[in-house]
Amino acid sequence: MKRSIVALLAALLALPALAIDQGETFDDPDLQARYERLISEVRCLQCQNQSIKDSNVTLAADLRREIARMIEEGQTDAEIADFLVTRYGEFALYRPQMSGKTLMVWIAPFVLALIGLIGLVRVIRHRASLPIEDDAKEGTAE
Amino acid sequence: MNRFIWPLVLVLGLIVFLVMGLRHGDPRALPSPFIGKPAPEFELPTLKNPEVMIGTANFAGEYTLVNVWATWCVMCRAEHGFLMDLAASKSIPIYGLNWRDSRPDAIRWLGELGDPYIASAYDPQNRVGMDWGVYGAPETFLLDPEGTVVYKHLGPLDPAIWEREFLSRMQGVNQ
Numbered sequence: 001m002k003r004s005i006v007a008l009l010a011a012l013l014a015l016p017a018l019a020i021d022q023g024e025t026f027d028d029p030d031l032q033a034r035y036e037r038l039i040s041e042v043r044c045l046q047c048q049n050q051s052i053k054d055s056n057v058t059l060a061a062d063l064r065r066e067i068a069r070m071i072e073e074g075q076t077d078a079e080i081a082d083f084l085v086t087r088y089g090e091f092a093l094y095r096p097q098m099s100g101k102t103l104m105v106w107i108a109p110f111v112l113a114l115i116g117l118i119g120l121v122r123v124i125r126h127r128a129s130l131p132i133e134d135d136a137k138e139g140t141a142e
Numbered sequence: 143m144n145r146f147i148w149p150l151v152l153v154l155g156l157i158v159f160l161v162m163g164l165r166h167g168d169p170r171a172l173p174s175p176f177i178g179k180p181a182p183e184f185e186l187p188t189l190k191n192p193e194v195m196i197g198t199a200n201f202a203g204e205y206t207l208v209n210v211w212a213t214w215c216v217m218c219r220a221e222h223g224f225l226m227d228l229a230a231s232k233s234i235p236i237y238g239l240n241w242r243d244s245r246p247d248a249i250r251w252l253g254e255l256g257d258p259y260i261a262s263a264y265d266p267q268n269r270v271g272m273d274w275g276v277y278g279a280p281e282t283f284l285l286d287p288e289g290t291v292v293y294k295h296l297g298p299l300d301p302a303i304w305e306r307e308f309l310s311r312m313q314g315v316n317q
Contacts (some may be wrong), residue, residue, distance in 0.1 A: 045278070059268070085175065086175060086275075089275070
């Protein structure tokens with residue numbers, strides 16, 4: 001009795017999983033893997049912090065269907081990315097293409113890391129040049 | 143004292159930057175990649191008569207609005223009154239793109255609320271919607287007389303937005 005109640009509850013808890021529409025399937029595992037990778041790299045424009053793989057709004061389903069169709073037609077990843085960018089803009093891609101407009105996005109992390117590194121070196125140099133204080137005085141310094 | 147100046151400037155700069163980001167308006171509103179480019183060509187059956195086709199060929203010659211709407215779209219209901227007023231003023235031709243909707247529902251809606259559109263194209267499968275980069279109704283495209291996309295607005299229209307975002311972009315049209 002107890003077991004069947006637990007089983008029933010577990011089944012009920014799993015119900016929302018039915019809402020996930022994983023969309024298209026391919027017989028060829030390579031194409032399937034490509035499809036899965038592509039849809040996880042496309043932003044859902046209706047629900048902007050989800051990929052179209054994770055989202056079950058209608059537009060995401062449309063785009064999954066369209067991407068599956070393009071894969072079946074033998075289009076390359078670049079052609080599929082172009083299709084999305086001409087319609088929805090660079091923002092649709094989680095990994096934007098390298099171009100004048102998106103250069104900032106690509107180099108900003110390195111520039112920020114460099115600024116941090118320079119700051120760090122300066123602080124370390126400065127600290128290293130300070131006179132070594134007596135251990136006994138520690139805590140009262142400053 | 144001096145050693146606090148730079149971090150302070152940095153933090154203030156960051157605050158200004160973040161506040162600007164917050165005040166930018168609707169974060170869902172993205173600039174359309176079609177602005178400055180010809181509107182993607184299409185031809186679809188009209189909503190009210192499946193035998194009559196309508197498309198980009200109908201738009202050229204003057205400034206035109208293309209309004210993406212659906213009966214399931216709450217904000218479309220909100221802007222409908224304004225579209226009716228705009229249509230009554232005869233200042234610009236308004237075409238509809240009925241998006242991911244059902245024909246009987248859409249025809250009933252226009253019967254109840256009035257029809258501001260010269261005609262609506264019927265796109266239940268999101269074929270044209272996808273080509274136009276539509277990702278949420280209501281969306282309104284402003285096309286110039288050559289059929290180039292001048293502006294796209296995401297969300298309901300109202301008189302203030304009309305004046306600020308649309309009229310200002312229509313050159314040579316009496317304001």
